[in-house]
Amino acid sequence: MQNNTMSLKKENQCIDDKKFAVINPCKMCQPMGAVQVLLGVKGAMPLIHGSQGCSTYMRFQLCRHFREPINVSSTSMSEGTVVYGGEGNLLKALNTIWKEYRPELIGVTSSCLTETIGDDMSLIIKKFKNSHPNEDLPPIVPISTPSYSGSHVDGYDKAVKSLVENLARPEEDNHKINVIPGIVSPADIMAIKDILKELGMESIFITDTSESLNSPLTDDVSFLPDEGTKVDEIRESANSIATISLSKHADSAGAFLQKKCGVKSISGPLPVGVRNTDQFIDYITKIKGIEVPESIQRDRGKMIDAIVDAHPYNYSRKVAIYGDPDVVTGLSRFVSELGMIPSIVCTGAESNRFVQDMENIAEENNISPVVLAGRDLYDLHQQVKCMDIELLIGNSYGARIAEAENIPILRMGFPVYDRLGAQRISILGYKAGIRMVDTITNMMLENYYDESGHEIMDFQ
């Protein structure tokens, strides 16, 4: 990207471009996304080929967001293995995981360290398989996730692609659609499954964390996800009618399946708000050759009714939105539907697609947001300080900005660790849209109106 601070609103250049460090990043490293994919595969064990701190960090971050026990194994690299190579550690780790846990799949992600020393994970995995010739080993999938480039969003995309590259096998057509949900909550995956059920469309989610990262409390202790997409379903994905990647930044597997197996690939947008959800429903009904069912039309109508009711309170309110690129663009279009103005949008990913999507949203709504791509929350804060932002929407990392500037914050995206219920936050589809209209509007009423319903005016 030539210029990663794209300001569509040129007069608001408040950022110190002489800053040489990232402060309060708006992204995480690649294995963080890859591990989330693997936790959605039934019986899978994620293995990070790196130092132990990497897996501790993933487990800590995922645990405090999903409030579930998270198992991520590590090859536990040390000074010696960095100098002499990590082959021995990876072989030992694979052996231990296989003997102790009998997983249905092992996903091996690399890390900064093992990418830098150049360990050939595919070759080491081959050696492991050759040393166990008579055993019924599970699929072992290498996932290259060099963490000094890209973000957790790229790691997610690479993990899904590696799964289909290694497992998908063309056989007979199955009349299903593949859904690559992207980094969304378990509740969001459930919402999409419900819509597909209403439309009578069978699906394969690659992958499905709706139960594995939002599971009931039982007496059983399970070290591997006992719910999620089955390995055989990923194999079967080569025989589907189409692949819908809800996130435009997670469509590499869809492109691969299109090229290699002739499965049509559809890329985004994330079905947030009326227009994006309409587009999703339209894809499915066209593929299925059916009319939109009455029940879905009624949900859509109720969402529009909620937007109309809320319009006087939301109209022209300035919002700053930050987080993963597809979530930010989805929410930007949604708040525009409410009559609000997405005045600043920020993502840590250096993504031209994000900038292009924001340009389209700006043109559709005749607005000029400040677009920060490949930037951090320090930059967001500087920009917030020089604009009259009335609502922040994003993950828990922005809570400090909200507090410092006395702006209400709606927590969503990943991670949300300072409030309970992140696994139940849903933004996809009409039903979730109605709840979001209520939540946002009530925040406006609480912060900008008195108890009689009159707007509090600031004449300073």
Ligand code: SF4
């Ligand atoms: S940035 Fe690198 S060292 Fe840090 S957790 Fe990620 S993979 Fe591990």
